[in-house]
Amino acid sequence: MICINKVTLYGRLGADPEVRNFQNGGQVCNLRLATSETWKDKQTGEQKERTEWHAIAIFNEHLIKVAQERCRKGYRIYVEGKKETRDWQDQNGNDRQSVEIVLRGFDGQLIVMEDKTPRSKPDNYGGPDVNTQGDYQVNQDYYEDPPF
Template structure:
């Protein structure tokens, strides 16, 4: 196989409100903490067990940073698509490392899958990097199927080329149907 792939997809809940900083250039950087959990039944005791993993996400994409700053709140369920990067620094003479999911300037995706704690507004806001000509923001209203555009990236477009998720956010359910 030629080449390699570095792609991470997470669906989880925000453990805190987004932390927004600015670089010296004025560009925004957003840090998110996302929890993913798995549950199972213990074979011996029959008790329900749960394991939670915490993930550090860093957003360098200006448009995604705007969405995160305006709409994301602690507890919300989000879909994140980015890539793994390991960062190294030195503190008190000791080399330290951290591995993060990074959404670069022209890569990555962020979707709100619910709006828990948002006054009952269960819409979906997403920004897809777009295929050729910049994507756009799109907000879907629960139930009506109506959408309205906002943002400066141009109109919301059909993603085409296999990029559409076909209502992934609305159909996601934690319950197994059997």
């Protein structure tokens, strides 16, 4: 039997990334992501909206760096990770559970869809350039005819 634990989300950040350091030298970056859906109520004709909030925990060093440098509150991001439930105790000793989307190792993905971070030079090695509005511009040299 094959089992798959994969979550794909596209939404807006509710806060700037929060990075915490562990005593063993590791790091975690926590993100709060909002996904919304809208519909028209059939009976009243009124526009309705529902927002779900998701806790994202990033343990991959490269993705933590991307989140720190490129993610800000309100930015649209695309996330792929695994759903994990974590048991913990609050300050009063009560048992609690948290559901998180976890990105660790090579099985997580973070794409910043709205990056307003200015760059001194392109870091894409000749591929499509991304301007400060997050729109793609084609680098014509990249698509030049091959010399053969």
